[in-house]
Amino acid sequence: MKKKGENSYKMSKYNELVDINGKHFLINLLTGNIVELDDEFFPKIREAINFDVDLKNLFSNEDLEFLLRRGFIVESKIEELDILKIWWKKGFSQNVxxxxxxxxxxxxxxxxxxxxxxxxxxxxxxxxxxxxxxxxxxxxxxxxxxxxxxxxxxxxxxxxxxxxxxxxxxxxxxxxxxxxxxxxxxxxxxxxxxxxxxxxxxxxxxxxxxxxxxxxxxxxxxxxxxxxxxxxxxxxxxxxxxxxxxxxxxxxxxxxxxxxxxxxxxxxxxxxxxxxxxxxxxxxxxxxxxxxxxxxxxxxxxxxxxxxxxxxxxxxxxxxxxxxxxxxxxxxxxxxxxxxxxxxxxxxxxxxxxxxxxxxxxxxxxxxxxxxxxxxxxxxxxxxxxxxxxxxxxxxxxxxxxxxxxxxxxxxxxxxxxxxxxxxxxxxxxxxxxxxxxxxxxxxxxxxxxxxxxxx
Ligand code: SF4
Ligand code: SF4
Structure with a gap:
């Protein structure tokens, strides 16, 4: 039996939607990844960013996988701040x-x-x-x-x-x-x-x-x-x-x-x-x-x-x-x-x-x-x-x-x-x-x- 929270996902807190000339883009400030969203995807992403929805219901498995690999979605158990803390520490350990x-x-x-x-x-x-x-x-x-x-x-x-x-x-x-x-x-x-x-x-x-x-x-x-x-x-x-x-x-x-x-x-x-x-x-x-x-x-x-x-x-x-x-x-x-x-x-x-x-x-x-x-x-x-x-x-x-x-x-x-x-x-x-x-x-x-x- 799966425990509560296992295999559940959340939107990255570093996502930002940007519109340029009528086109919609999703940017992740942590990974630097950027995707252009078509008319089918844009409302879904907007909904996922603005509301607490079950992402597995909103996206197909392939789409979920795509967004997960690029950091737009993260596993619920991951604390993105920890990734930043590691970067911060890494910056201090440079041997220069x-x-x-x-x-x-x-x-x-x-x-x-x-x-x-x-x-x-x-x-x-x-x-x-x-x-x-x-x-x-x-x-x-x-x-x-x-x-x-x-x-x-x-x-x-x-x-x-x-x-x-x-x-x-x-x-x-x-x-x-x-x-x-x-x-x-x-x-x-x-x-x-x-x-x-x-x-x-x-x-x-x-x-x-x-x-x-x-x-x-x-x-x-x-x-x-x-x-x-x-x-x-x-x-x-x-x-x-x-x-x-x-x-x-x-x-x-x-x-x-x-x-x-x-x-x-x-x-x-x-x-x-x-x-x-x-x-x-x-x-x-x-x-x-x-x-x-x-x-x-x-x-x-x-x-x-x-x-x-x-x-x-x-x-x-x-x-x-x-x-x-x-x-x-x-x-x-x-x-x-x-x-x-x-x-x-x-x-x-x-x-x-x-x-x-x-x-x-x-x-x-x-x-x-x-x-x-x-x-x-x-x-x-x-x-x-x-x-x-x-x-x-x-x-x-x-x-x-x-x-x-x-x-x-x-x-x-x-x-x-x-x-x-x-x-x-x-x-x-x-x-x-x-x-x-x-x-x-x-x-x-x-x-x-x-x-x-x-x-x-
Ligand atoms: S200093 Fe802190 S609050 Fe100001 S922009 Fe940077 S991270 Fe944000
Ligand atoms: S060089 Fe000095 S003024 Fe410029 S960001 Fe660093 S601490 Fe601030």
């Missing part, structure tokens, strides 16, 4: 040392929304470089880590190319000493304003093992020059744009596998201007450029204190504006992913164990936005170890969205995984998008997938 390094806080730009002290900020000298290299060696040896990823950040990291040279060479020697394959185990990325990305730097990208370059251009020439002038006030658009195109040519010419990210910060008053730069880039390069349009708060002090949401529109509308821009950019031929459907996409490394952000004086943080706004989680000692500030560290490391009842019942959890850790450390919830906007944003993302002609 991930460092965001600020070799200098100085910058040749004076962006109106910058939150760093780029005038008085320091630069890593020989002493700091040596301590940093000792730290990398000690940490990789002690934790038995054989993969290192460095992200060069600033200030403007290309103001101190010699420091990047020294650290890259030092890492090469450490890998040799630890008998780790440098080619396999080491990679880097570069976040630069772009004005110093000349031909000599392009040649260095290979030596520095750069796998991703990110440049920010704030939309039209006029807006960019207002928001991102050189220190002293001169306009920067022309030189940055020229270097950006030269970077694309270089990558193509040398057949390099370097990803290019184009970041575009915008405020709502210039929403319609930001798109101009995307028409200026030759079409043949566009499919290789990943564009990220991000709304920013208009004044640095407001951003720094994280007080302002926006006086113009509600925060939820901002994610909708960002998603709309992302769609426009996508239609112009760029890669422009606002949200990946399925699979713990927004997994910020800040709350993982082996991720650190280091300032020029070797203070250790978990996120670059926290530099100066929160106490460091530690500092590198002369012996090349981290002296932890345990009180601060635990706030980052012990973050657990599965202790948050709202996140536990939130449909977005498989994608957002509890959102921005910094927001949580500051005792807020850093939602990836507002739930009210989920359907609209999924509609846009699915449209991109359909236009691309299949899976993302």
């Amino acid at each position: 040392l991930s460092l965001t390094l600020e070799p200098t806080l100085r910058c040749n730009f004076a962006c109106t929304y910058c939150f760093e002290d780029t005038v008085n900020g320091g630069t890593m000298g020989n002493k700091e470089v040596n301590k940093l290299l000792k730290f990398i060696k000690n940490y990789m040896k002690r934790e038995r880590i054989n993969t290192l990823e460095i992200s060069w950040f600033g200030g403007e990291p290309l103001l101190v190319k010699n420091v990047i040279d020294e650290i890259t060479q030092g890492v090469r020697e450490i890998f040799k000493e630890l008998k780790i394959d440098f080619e396999e185990g080491y990679s880097a990325s570069l976040v630069t304003k772009g004005s110093l990305l000349d031909s000599s730097v392009l040649e260095k990208l290979k030596i520095w093992k750069i796998k991703m370059v990110q440049i920010t251009i704030d939309g039209s020439e006029m807006v960019h020059n207002l928001r991102r002038p050189f220190r002293g006030g001169k306009p920067s658009f022309n030189v940055v744009f020229k270097n950006f195109i030269n970077l694309l040519k270089f990558i193509e010419g040398e057949s390099l596998s370097i990803k290019v990210n184009l970041r575009c910060n915008f405020s709502l008053d210039v929403r319609d201007k930001v798109i101009e730069v995307f028409d200026m880039i030759p079409e043949r390069y566009r499919k290789n450029i990943n564009v990220y349009c991000k709304h920013y708060f208009p004044k640095s002090s407001e951003w720094r204190g994280m007080k302002l949401v926006s006086s113009l529109v509600h925060e939820q509308s901002i994610s909708e504006v960002e998603a709309g821009l992302s769609m426009e950019v996508f239609r112009k031929g760029y890669k422009s992913e606002r949200m990946k459907i399925g699979g713990a996409y927004f997994y910020c490394p800040a709350s993982t164990m082996h991720h650190f952000e280091l300032t020029p004086d070797l203070k250790v943080y978990k996120c670059n936005v926290a530099v100066g706004a929160r106490p460091p989680v530690g500092e590198i000692t002369d012996e090349g170890n981290i002296k932890y500030n345990v009180e601060e560290l635990k706030k980052w490391i012990l973050i657990d969205p599965f202790e948050d009842e709202t996140c536990k019942s939130c449909k977005l959890l498989p994608i957002c995984m509890g959102g921005c850790p910094l927001a949580r450390v500051n005792r807020r919830r850093g939602c990836l998008i507002g739930l009210d906007n989920l359907n609209k944003i999924l509609t846009l993302e699915l449209t991109k997938i359909i236009l691309k002609g299949g899976g993302s």
